[in-house]
Amino acid sequence: MRDVKRVAILISGRGSNMRALVEQSDGYEVALVASNKPDAAGLEWAQARGLQTWALESKGLSKEKFDRQMSAAIEAHDAGTIALAGFMRILSPWFVAQWRGRIVNIHPSLLPKYRGLDTHARAIAAGDAVSGCSVHVVTEELDAGELLGQAEVPIEPGDTTATLEQRVLAAEHALYPKVLSEFVRR
Numbered sequence: 052m053r054d055v056k057r058v059a060i061l062i063s064g065r066g067s068n069m070r071a072l073v074e075q076s077d078g079y080e081v082a083l084v085a086s087n088k089p090d091a092a093g094l095e096w097a098q099a100r101g102l103q104t105w106a107l108e109s110k111g112l113s114k115e116k117f118d119r120q121m122s123a124a125i126e127a128h129d130a131g132t133i134a135l136a137g138f139m140r141i142l143s144p145w146f147v148a149q150w151r152g153r154i155v156n157i158h159p160s161l162l163p164k165y166r167g168l169d170t171h172a173r174a175i176a177a178g179d180a181v182s183g184c185s186v187h188v189v190t191e192e193l194d195a196g197e198l199l200g201q202a203e204v205p206i207e208p209g210d211t212t213a214t215l216e217q218r219v220l221a222a223e224h225a226l227y228p229k230v231l232s233e234f235v236r237r
């Protein structure tokens with residue numbers, strides 16, 4: 052039975068946002084950490100913490116075939132909310148419809164600025180004084196659903212994409228657990 056306070060976190064890589072969501076969980080429980088990359092570093096960390104994990108290599112599978120299997124795994128763990136945390140794969144319209152209004156994502160820019168990839172390089176190239184991160188509801192349109200929360204971060208003179216990424220990541224780790232906690236209560 053889907054329970055909105057049971058969260059499935061989807062990752063593809065190191066999973067630093069997933070770790071922040073686990074360590075600062077408040078009002079929700081992490082039911083599953085799932086990945087489309089069986090070697091994602093974050094999976095090992097989650098297993099070591101005693102969390103349930105699921106992984107399936109997505110390469111070579113059709114989008115919907117992968118998404119149907121992932122959806123079944125999420126259901127099997129009674130999760131009712133899905134948090135994307137560096138999940139580097141666009142979800143199929145089928146999956147988004149199946150979980151409509153119950154999927155959230157963190158994006159490293161102040162949306163609606165810089166949807167998609169390379170946000171830090173684009174913010175620096177534009178000469179912006181401020182960047183940040185946004186948590187939003189996932190819809191069929193990339194990085195475009197309802198905004199749930201944002202945090203601003205200054206861009207310092209001499210910032211590179213690496214230094215800006217670090218500063219924004221620290222803001223992501225503070226923002227995401229807070230917003231997810233509010234989202235599961237509403």
Ligand code: GRF
Nearest residue numbers: 065066067068137157158159
């Ligand atoms: C973060 O910058 C997040 O905003 C973006 O992908 C990156 C994931 O990093 N969606 P991590 O795997 O959480 O460390």
